[in-house]
Structure formats: C-alpha cells, structure tokens
Amino acid sequence: MTTDGRTAEERTPEEQTGEKTADERAAERLSSAPVDDSELDAGSGAGGAAGIGFVGWIRWGWRQLTSMRTALILLFLLSLAAVPGSLVPQVSASPTNVAAFVTKHHTLAPIYQKLGLFHVYSSFWFSAIYILLFVSLAGCIVPRTWQFVGVLRSAPPAAPRHLVRLPVYATWRSRGADSEQTLAAAETLLRRRRFRVARSGDAITSEKGYLREVGNLLFHISLFGMLIAFAFSKLFGGMGTVVVIEGKAFSNNVSQYDDFMPSTFYTGDDLTPFGFKLDKFEASYQASGPQMGNPTMFQANVSYWLGTDPTKTKNAVVQENHPLEVDGSNVYLTAHGYAPVFQVTDAKGDVIYNGPTPCLPQDSNLSSTCAIKVNDGYVDNQGNATQIGLSGIFTPTAATDPASIRTMGPHSVFPDLADPEIYVNAYHGDLGDNSGAPQSIYELDTKHMTQYKLDGQPLTFALKPGQGFKLPSGGTVTFTSVQQWANFTVATNPGSSWALLSSMAAVLGLIGSLFVQRRRIWVRAVTAEDGTTVVELAGLARSESARIAEELAALALDLQDTAPADETAVTDEPDTVAAGTTPKE
Amino acid sequence: MFLADAAIDTRFASISNDLIYSAMAVFLLAFLAYACEWTFGGRSRIARQSAALAGKAGSSVADTVAEAERTAADAGKAPTVAVTVTRAGGGTTTLTRTVAAKAGSVDVVTRGDAAPPVDGVGASGGDERADRLGRIAVSLTTLAVLLDLGAVIARGISAHRPPWGNLYEFTCAMTVVAGLLFVGLLAARKNVRWMGLPLTFGALVGLGIAVTEFYTASEQLVPALHSYWLWIHVSGAMICGGALYAGGIAAVLFFVKDVHESRKAQDPAKAVGWWADVMDRLPAAATLDKWSYRINAFVFPLWTFTIIAGAIWAEAAWGHYWEWDPTETWAFITWVAYACYLHARATAGWKGRKAAVLVFIAFACYLFNAYGVSIFINGKHSYAGV
Ligand code: HEM
Numbered sequence: 001m002t003t004d005g006r007t008a009e010e011r012t013p014e015e016q017t018g019e020k021t022a023d024e025r026a027a028e029r030l031s032s033a034p035v036d037d038s039e040l041d042a043g044s045g046a047g048g049a050a051g052i053g054f055v056g057w058i059r060w061g062w063r064q065l066t067s068m069r070t071a072l073i074l075l076f077l078l079s080l081a082a083v084p085g086s087l088v089p090q091v092s093a094s095p096t097n098v099a100a101f102v103t104k105h106h107t108l109a110p111i112y113q114k115l116g117l118f119h120v121y122s123s124f125w126f127s128a129i130y131i132l133l134f135v136s137l138a139g140c141i142v143p144r145t146w147q148f149v150g151v152l153r154s155a156p157p158a159a160p161r162h163l164v165r166l167p168v169y170a171t172w173r174s175r176g177a178d179s180e181q182t183l184a185a186a187e188t189l190l191r192r193r194r195f196r197v198a199r200s201g202d203a204i205t206s207e208k209g210y211l212r213e214v215g216n217l218l219f220h221i222s223l224f225g226m227l228i229a230f231a232f233s234k235l236f237g238g239m240g241t242v243v244v245i246e247g248k249a250f251s252n253n254v255s256q257y258d259d260f261m262p263s264t265f266y267t268g269d270d271l272t273p274f275g276f277k278l279d280k281f282e283a284s285y286q287a288s289g290p291q292m293g294n295p296t297m298f299q300a301n302v303s304y305w306l307g308t309d310p311t312k313t314k315n316a317v318v319q320e321n322h323p324l325e326v327d328g329s330n331v332y333l334t335a336h337g338y339a340p341v342f343q344v345t346d347a348k349g350d351v352i353y354n355g356p357t358p359c360l361p362q363d364s365n366l367s368s369t370c371a372i373k374v375n376d377g378y379v380d381n382q383g384n385a386t387q388i389g390l391s392g393i394f395t396p397t398a399a400t401d402p403a404s405i406r407t408m409g410p411h412s413v414f415p416d417l418a419d420p421e422i423y424v425n426a427y428h429g430d431l432g433d434n435s436g437a438p439q440s441i442y443e444l445d446t447k448h449m450t451q452y453k454l455d456g457q458p459l460t461f462a463l464k465p466g467q468g469f470k471l472p473s474g475g476t477v478t479f480t481s482v483q484q485w486a487n488f489t490v491a492t493n494p495g496s497s498w499a500l501l502s503s504m505a506a507v508l509g510l511i512g513s514l515f516v517q518r519r520r521i522w523v524r525a526v527t528a529e530d531g532t533t534v535v536e537l538a539g540l541a542r543s544e545s546a547r548i549a550e551e552l553a554a555l556a557l558d559l560q561d562t563a564p565a566d567e568t569a570v571t572d573e574p575d576t577v578a579a580g581t582t583p584k585e
Numbered sequence: 586m587f588l589a590d591a592a593i594d595t596r597f598a599s600i601s602n603d604l605i606y607s608a609m610a611v612f613l614l615a616f617l618a619y620a621c622e623w624t625f626g627g628r629s630r631i632a633r634q635s636a637a638l639a640g641k642a643g644s645s646v647a648d649t650v651a652e653a654e655r656t657a658a659d660a661g662k663a664p665t666v667a668v669t670v671t672r673a674g675g676g677t678t679t680l681t682r683t684v685a686a687k688a689g690s691v692d693v694v695t696r697g698d699a700a701p702p703v704d705g706v707g708a709s710g711g712d713e714r715a716d717r718l719g720r721i722a723v724s725l726t727t728l729a730v731l732l733d734l735g736a737v738i739a740r741g742i743s744a745h746r747p748p749w750g751n752l753y754e755f756t757c758a759m760t761v762v763a764g765l766l767f768v769g770l771l772a773a774r775k776n777v778r779w780m781g782l783p784l785t786f787g788a789l790v791g792l793g794i795a796v797t798e799f800y801t802a803s804e805q806l807v808p809a810l811h812s813y814w815l816w817i818h819v820s821g822a823m824i825c826g827g828a829l830y831a832g833g834i835a836a837v838l839f840f841v842k843d844v845h846e847s848r849k850a851q852d853p854a855k856a857v858g859w860w861a862d863v864m865d866r867l868p869a870a871a872t873l874d875k876w877s878y879r880i881n882a883f884v885f886p887l888w889t890f891t892i893i894a895g896a897i898w899a900e901a902a903w904g905h906y907w908e909w910d911p912t913e914t915w916a917f918i919t920w921v922a923y924a925c926y927l928h929a930r931a932t933a934g935w936k937g938r939k940a941a942v943l944v945f946i947a948f949a950c951y952l953f954n955a956y957g958v959s960i961f962i963n964g965k966h967s968y969a970g971v
Contacts, residue, residue, distance in 0.1 A: 068932040072925060079921035079950070086911040086962060093908065121909050170693040230907065239904060289593075291804040298808045321812040321902045332904045491904035499906060503893045510886040514927075537693075553693045565691050 065132070066139030074133040081129050085120030088112060092119060134227060141220045148213050155198035156207040159522040163203075163538035166522075168549045170556050171536045172565035179533050182525035185562035189555060190521065203524035215512020222509055225502025232495035238266035239491035244278040245339045245356050246483045249310065251275030252329070252490065266492065272327045276304035277313070281336055281484040285415050293365055293414055300333050300486045318488070328492060335487035337361045340394055340422055340479055342372050347474025352377030358485040359394045360442035365412040368394045370422065371444040373431050380428075381474035387431045390477065391444040392424040398462075410462070420482050423462050426452045428473060517541055519548055521555065525563070535563050597743035598803035604736035605757060609792050611729035616785040618722030619708065623782065623863060625718060626710030630862040702869035708779060710866050722781055723771060729788070730764030737761050743803045749819050750806045752959055756795035758820075760788040762827025777876070779867055783834045814898035821891030822955070825884050829951055832880035836944035839873035843938055846870050874937070877944060878930060885923050892916050911962040915954035922947035 052060065064070055089097035098118050102109040116123030163169060174182070179202065186204050190197045195206035240257035244250050252275060254260050254268035262268065280301045286294045298320060303313040306327055316324050323330040339356035346352050352374065359368035374388035395412035398421035399405055410423045429449035452459040452472050461469045468478030519541035527533045537556055541548040709715035737758050741748035749758045767784050770777045806815075845864035849856035856864075867873065895916065900906040907913060926943040929935035 068928065069934070072928045072932055072935060075921055075925045075928060079918040079925065082914050082918050082921070085909055086914040086958070090909065093910065168693060168695050170691050172691050233906075286804065289804060290802045294804065295807055296805050297811075319811070320808045321814075321898075323901065323904070330904060332902070334903065489904045493900065493904070493906065496900060496906055500893070500897065503889075503896075507886050507890050507893065510889060514882045514886060549693050549695055553691075556691045556693065560691075 062139060065136050071133070071136050071140065074129060074136060077129050078133060081120070081126050084117055085126075088117045088120070090118060090120065092121070130227075134224065137220055137223065141217060145217055148217065151213075152210065155200070156196055156205045156520065158200040159203035159205050159524060160538075163522055163524055163536045166538035166540050168539040168541075168552050169537065170552060171534065172556075172563075174533050174535055174563035174565060175531065177533060177563040178531075179525035179527040182533055182535055182559070182563040183523065186523040186525070186555075186559060189558050190523075193555075195521065202526055203522055205520070205522050207518070207520045209516050209518035211512045212516040212518045215509040215514075215516060217509070219506050219509030219513055222502045222506035225505065226499055229495045229499035229502060232498065233493050235264045236266055236494045237492050238262045238270075239489055241334070241487060241489050243358050243485050243487050244276075245358060245485045246278050246281055249275055249277035250488070251308075251310070257490075272329060273308045274304060274306050274326045274329070275310055276302045276316075276324075276326075276331065277310075278302055278486055279315075281486050283336065283416070283484075295415065298333065298336060300336075300488075302331075304331075318486075330491050330493075332489040332491065333486055334489045335361075337366065337368055337485055337487075338394055338396060338417075338420075339483045339485045340370060340372075340392070340420075341481045341483060342390070343468075343476075343478045343480050344374050344378070344388060345475045346378045347381040348379065349475070350377075353388075354480075356483045356485075358441070359392070363411070364415065366396050366415040367410075367412040369442055370394050371440075371442055372424075373433070373444070375431060375433060378475065380471075386428045386473075387433075387449075388471070388477075389427040389429075389431055389444045389446070389449055390424045391427070391446070392422045394420070394422045394482075396420050396482075417482060419464075421462055421464055422479055423460065424477070424479075426459055426469075426471065426477065428452065428471075517547070519551070521552065523555075523559075533563060535559065535565075593803055593805070594743040594745075595803070597739045601736045601739035601743060601803065604732050604739060605792060605796065608729050608732035608736060609789060609796070611725055611732060612785050612788045612792070615722050615725035615729055616782065616789060618718050618725055619782040619785060622708045622715045622719040622722060623866075625715035626708050626712050626866060627859055627862050628712055628715070629710050630859065702871040704776070704868035704872050705864075705866040707776075708782075708866055710862075719778060719781075722785075723778065726764065726781060726785060727768050729785070730761060730768055733757065733761045733764060733788070733792075740803055744805060746806060747816050747820065749823055750810055750815065751799070751801045752956070753795050753799040753801045755819065755823055755955070756791050756799060759823050759826045759830075760791045760795075762824050763830045764788060764827075766828055766831055776868065779838065780831065780834055783837075784831065787830055787834070809902065812898060812901065814894060814901070818891060818894040818898050821887060821894060825888045825891055826951060826955060828880055828884045828887075829948055832877055832884065833944060833948040835873050835877035835880060836941045836948075838867060839870055839877050840938055840941045842867050842873055843870040843941075874941075877941065881923060881926060881944060881947075885927065888920060888923065892920060911958045912954060915950060915958050919947060919950040919954055922950050 089101050091098050101118075102113075105112075112118060116125070120126055160166065164171070177185070183199070183202075183204050187197050187199075190204065190206045193208070195208040196210070197204060197206040199205075238261060240254075240260040242250050242257050242259075250256055252271050252273060254271065260268070278300055282297070282299050282301070283295060284297045286292050286296060300318040301315070302318055302324065303315050304324065304326060305311070305313045318324045318331060318333045320333055323332045325331075337359055338361075339358045341356045342353065343351060344353035357370055357372045359370035361368045370390075370392040372390040372392065374390075376385070376387070378388050379385050393410050395410055396416060397412050397414035397418040399408075399411050399413045400419075404411070410421070427444065427446055427449035432445040432448055454472065459469075459472070461467075463469070463479040465479060465481050468476050470476050519539060521537065521539045524536040525533050537552055537559075539548045539552040707716075707719075709719050737748045737754070740754055740757075744750070749755045763784060767777065767780055770780075842864055845856065845861065846869075849861070868876075892913075895913070896906040899908065899910075899913070922943065926940055926947055929940040929943050
C-alpha cells in the first residue's frame, strides 16, 4: 500500500492485488510521501531478517525512523510529554512555586527532581523526542524534496494503457475530428486550465496542483526554521526584572537588576547602555459594579535615555501590551504595587532611615505584605546599636467592617489609595542580612529578632499616613506617605522575527498542502480505419477531491467543439460499468 | 477603541442577556424537533430493514448510470451536448451547452470501486411528516443562531469592545460560530442535516454552562487584554473551537457508523433494531469521515495561525513569544494532536477509526485548554473572569 493519502476506493484493483505495471504505478502516485515500510520490507527483504549485516541494520533503522508510522508515534509522544510541564510547577516559570512544592511534598519532590519534571521542556526525554522527530523529519523531507524536484523536471507520467481503469472516466466516438486535432485541442484546453501538459504517444498527459507538494515541503521545512529560531532566541536572548519606585531610576547593568537571567551568549557584558526613570505610575480601577476593583488601566510614565548620559531624556509611556523599545531591548511593565514611606529616628532623635519600601501584593485588592528593614544607624536608649525590622500589612483601602477583619485579618477592599493604612509589628535584633542566605525583600526573617512588647502584649499599630509610634527602646517610627512601584522586565529576543517569518511560511505551506488538490488528467484519441476517433478522458485525484468528475465533465464539454460525440463508443473493457454515449440526430 | 473610561451601556447588556435566554429556548425547541424527526423517521424502519436485507434498498451504480442515460436522452431533444456526472448519493449533474455541430452526450463514469459511497436516507427516513419536522428544526436552528449572534453583538455594543473578553462571552460566541457553520453549510446545499441534533445539543450545553458557571456582567477589560490581538487571537481560538466541535461530531458519528457498517457486513441479520435503523439513516461512514477530515483540516491552519498570533501577543505583553505557560502548552498539545490526526489519515493502517480516536483526543485537548486550564491551572493568561 502506498501512503499517498488515498482511500481504498481510489485504488485500482491492480494496485490492490499488487499487479501493477510500472506506468500505472507512476500514474497513481500523487504524492512523494514515503512508502510505508511494510511495502519496502517486502520489496527489499530487509525486514529485520538475519544476515543483513551492520549496514543493513543501519538502513533498516533509518527507514524505521523516517517512516510515517514513526513520525506519527513521535508526534503523539511529543504531545504527551508536554503535559506534565503544565501540571507540575516549572523552574523556568516560577522558581518560588517549585520551592513551595519541594517543601510540601517530601517524597514526590526528589522523584520529580530525578525525572526532570521541574524543567520538562529542557529535560533529556523531552529533548530526545523532539530531536528524534526532527531527525525523522529531515530523513523524510530531504528525499521528498529531491523526488519532487525530479517530478518537476520530468514530464507528467505517461498515460496508463487502460484509461478505463482509472477512477473517473469518459469516452465517446467522434466523426468530427481526427486524433491529432483532438489531442491538439485537448492540449490547448488543459493549458488554459493551467495544467502541466505533455504528449505521451497517442495521449496527452497532464497534471496540476503541484502547490500541494510545495506547500507540504514548505510547511515541514518551516518547522526547522521555527526550531532554529527558537534555539537562537534561547542562546542569544536574555532578560532581567527590576522593581522601580516612583521617582527612582534604573540603568541597564547587571548590578541594578533584581533578577537577571542570562543565556549562553548573552551575559552582563552584552547589555546595551540605557536607563530610565519612573516619573509616575498611574492605575485606574472599576469603581462600582460586580467587577468593582478590576483594573481598567495601568501605565508607567517614564523618561529614558540612550547611552550613559542621563541628562538627555525622552518621555515615554509603558503599558501592558505596549513595551518601550530601546536600542534592541524591550521594556515591559509586568507588575505594580505600593511602597509606603517610613521615617525612623533613633533614641537621640536623629533620622536614621527615610524611604519607600516596596510591598508585595497578595490579592486583587492589593493587600500587601511589607518588610521594612533598618540595617544600620539605630542606637537605642542604652547606647547599643541594633537593627530594627517592621513587618507590615499594607492596605490601600482598609477594610472597616470589624467582622471581616476578625475572620480575614487586616485586608484591603479596593486596590486604589482611598484609605491607606498599614498594620505593623516592630522587632529589634539581627535582621540576618549578613548570614549569607538569600533574603526576600518582602519578608522579615525574625529568627534572631525580638518583638517589641508593651505590658506583655506584642506592639501592633494601625497607621494612616502621617501617623507613627514611639519605639520602647527610644526613637520613633512614622508612616509618612505612599508611593507606587512598577516591576519592569527588560528582554532581548533576537531571532523572534525569524520565528515569525518561518511560522508564517508554515501557515502558507499548510494552506497549500491542505487545500490544493493534486490531480492528473489524460486524454487519448485514436482514429480508427473507418475515420471515427475514439476519445477517452480519465482523471485521478486524491480522495478529498470530489471535483475531479466535474472537472473532467467540463473538459469533455469543451472538447465537443472540436470532437463532438455522435455515436456510441464500444468499450473493450468488459469489467466497467456502462459507459457510453447516446446517439442523437 | 479601549477607552478606559468608556461607560458600559447596561441597556444593551440586558438585551444581550435576554437574547441569550431566547436563543437557548429556541435551541431547545430545535433540539426537540430534530429528536422527533429521528424518532418519527424510524416508523418505516421494519419495511426499510427488510428491504435492505433482501438487497433492494439503495441505488446501485448501474441504476445510477441507467438513470443518467435516461436524463441524457431527454436532453437530446434540444441541439445541445450533455455531459452527465454521477455524484454522491446517486444524484447526477448534467452540464449542457449548445454546439454548432451535431450533438451527442457523454457520461462521466466513476468506477464502481471508486464511486461515491451510498449515504443513508437521512433522519426523516423518507417519512413526509418527519421530514417536515426536520425542516422546522432547521428553521428553528437558524432562528436560534441569529438570536445568539444578536446577543453577542449586543454584548460588544454594550462594552465597546470585542465581545469575547472572558469565558462567558467566549463560550457564547463559540456556539454562534458552530451554529453559523452548520447553517452556512445547509445554505450551501450541503447534506449536513444529520449534524443538527448533536449541534443543538452542544449549543444548549455550552450556553447552559456559560450562563450558570461563567456568567460575568458586561464590563471593561483588564489592561492585560487591552490589545488589538484580542480581536485576532481570541476570535481565532473561538472560530476554531466552534468548527472543531462540528468536526468532532462528524468524527464521533463516523466512528459509530463505521462500527455499525462492519457489523452489518459480517452479519446483516444482526444489524436490525432501532439503533441499527438510526445508523442506517446516517450518511455512509466514508462520507462522515470525509466531513470530519474536511472540517478539521480546514481548521488546522487557522489554529496554527491562532497560536502564532498568541505568540506575537505574548511577546508584546510579557517579553517572550513562547514560555510554556500552561495555556501555551495546551495549545501546543492540541496542535500536535491534530497534526497527529492529519498524519494518521495519510498513514496506512491508521486511517478510519484509529484516526477518529485521535480527533476525540485532540478535541478533548482543545476543550481542556479553553476551560480546564483557565479554571484549574494558574498561568499568566488572565482570561477566565471566573
Ligand atoms: C515535526 C513535526 C511534524 C508536524 C507538526 C507535521 C505536520 C503535518 C501536517 C499538519 C500535515 C498535513 C498536511 C497534509 O495532510 O498534506 C503533514 C503531512 C505530512 N507529513 Fe508531517 N509533520 C511533522 C513531521 C513529519 C515527519 C517526521 C514526516 C516524515 C516521516 C512527515 C511526513 C509527512 C507527509 C509525508 C505528509 C503528507 C501526507 C500526505 O501526502 O497527505 N511529517 N504533516
């Protein structure tokens, strides 16, 4: 059986019983798709039989790998293998989720780790599947391309001897024209229909719809293009994220990033010099209705500069979906939140800390957790230096309903700054900054700290802007105002235009491959001794085309001008269903 | 286009809701009418089945050709030439034109073993009253689809934006797509009335779940969706969904019909009863397979394009065109599954029922992507609105 996509109905009996002549076989293959191995095995006798030797085994293996069945299985495996990556947290998407998973599942996590389930898309088994698939693809399209070039360079296949055996067939006998005239007319008509036409003995042979094969090859080759572009982006692209508070600036070098993800060929040295200042962050939210609190707009107003001179700036607006493009890098607005400003004085009354601290949003109303860390400068009323830490929950619009506060704790009821408030607990001791372990800027590590207490009760305050409290060990803490911060991702994606180009080519190729029908039409005209000409038309197309019969009919109709049907043609094939013409006056 | 302060027109929002409920009511009526058509169409079942057992039913190719010749002979009265083509289900088309010379006629013959498959008689089973019910069902479906379409348009007017900004709207719009596809095929005189029952059922289930589980009031969009890619990417996904549903129906029916046909081929005496009769009235397995292939193959490039559009959007929004976000991953899985189906159709030993099973899997992947991922998995796609 061939793998050319035709259903059983389209095969001629000869083909089904395997007795086909060379020219008929040529006539029937409408695709250069690889022949399935069962047929090859029968032909070459290399079906895993003993004694084929090393080279034989290699060839056998290669043939297996490049067979349609293997491609099918590999495709299926690829989709299966992609599933776990959507169910198990991935390091690439969220290292924190992976860490949370690891601490929660003591038995599963090590197994997952071994199987590479936390980085599925770079795991050896996922890579193995797609690499095998692409090797198979290469082994498939290279010979197909050659074969197709061969098809294009040679004439359409010769007409089969028995046209009547082809799927669609028409015949009539004409006294109006001899075979030469008929064939010449048929040739003109077929050319007008943009068939590729050639003469083969007493017949015209023609073919159309090469774009199907072109499309198919283009599609499969574009898949390589996409793979290469993807690999290129991974090797030469990189990104970093940074939180910038209103009024602060960022300049593009590694030390300024909160998180920098380089790649093989994109390191800190490759960063282009530029910078920007977050002038103002604006957001608006639905103020009423069932979706109250849903954001309707975010934007970061920035002034940016190219190079290292921050005096020549241009203004720009960065929004979700509208990154700022600077010198080959894109700056995206990816998150935002609030940064309450605190002022801390020590026992002597000196201001030792004054500044905003970004808080991490916890819900859609932007209830946020904050950790204000006063690392140095604080000296208590005994003259001892210590560190101060404040852990807080910031609410841009504080809940006022006591019942809900009792159940949920302090929380926000609206994301905008309608009634900001922060609940703080104060600690003193060692912030743990110097221990070497990485610390979150949003969390206070209280392991080596003591909470301030008053009469045995933890010291807790709910502060509105402008309010503060006295530290029992001397000095004050004041919540002065609120600023906003925005999180930016700066990314460089070289190769994305290549990915786009090859994916567009893939779509075009698919359209050709799926919607163009490749088909052949033969016309034979033989003038008998009595002067009548027997005209025979036959057509062959792939199963999805129901149109070949109509196409043949239209051609037959047009041929009537030259060779009108005027007598019943006697067919010499007893096994066909009745086919003939009706005499007319 | 995405004015942040554009107010919601609540009048249109409530019109939209009313239209959705009306559409559901009419879909229900249409569904019942199709069900009646299938039921009443079974009344002549005994007669049909015994005729089939005696080998009389259906038109053979020989009959068809004889019929074609008769037609051609009739056409011979005028000075024209006639070319007759035998078509699926035994129907014929005759092309004629006048010619100056003496005129004859030509038949284009499709080989016995390549002849179009013989389809079942249809849901009505040739029963006139059942057929009338079927026609009513088609009219009701058309009405329901128009109401559904009206609802989607009213939504868009009320919110001043594409009416597919959350799962509720997405689902409603998807039922419109599936409905329009069906009505469009009928209008193009394709024989697809068999799809009516499962299609209206799907529309009812879809709208029912949308209204009860996903309902979101007409509102402005979150900033993440403020992009013209919402027009392109999401409408692509939605059109694919509606069409893939139709393709899935065809695949399911192909599967059951194919099982029936092979059982019948083994022992015709066993293939009787109401189920066998329903199966007999469906189009031939080969026809259903062709429909399934055509619809799925038509959607495949569109789905490819939808994914690409999503990737471009992702690059504009997040800085990466592909990051294996769960939604991206499932779109990829769905895509590969459909590619698998297309390959299977071209691979010996994988055609037919095995390929149909791949369609089931692929469509399940699509559904999981559209709903499962939005509901159960937390990704970057902020689409669900639930
Ligand atoms: C990388 C993954 C692959 C994808 C996504 C893919 C996708 C597709 C699609 C969507 C089609 C449908 C077009 C049509 O029916 O004409 C197709 C056809 C085809 N593919 Fe692939 N393919 C892949 C790999 C392969 C491999 C490895 C081979 C070779 C062993 C192959 C050989 C073919 C052939 C021969 C056809 C045409 C079948 C026909 O003539 O109908 N493909 N492919």
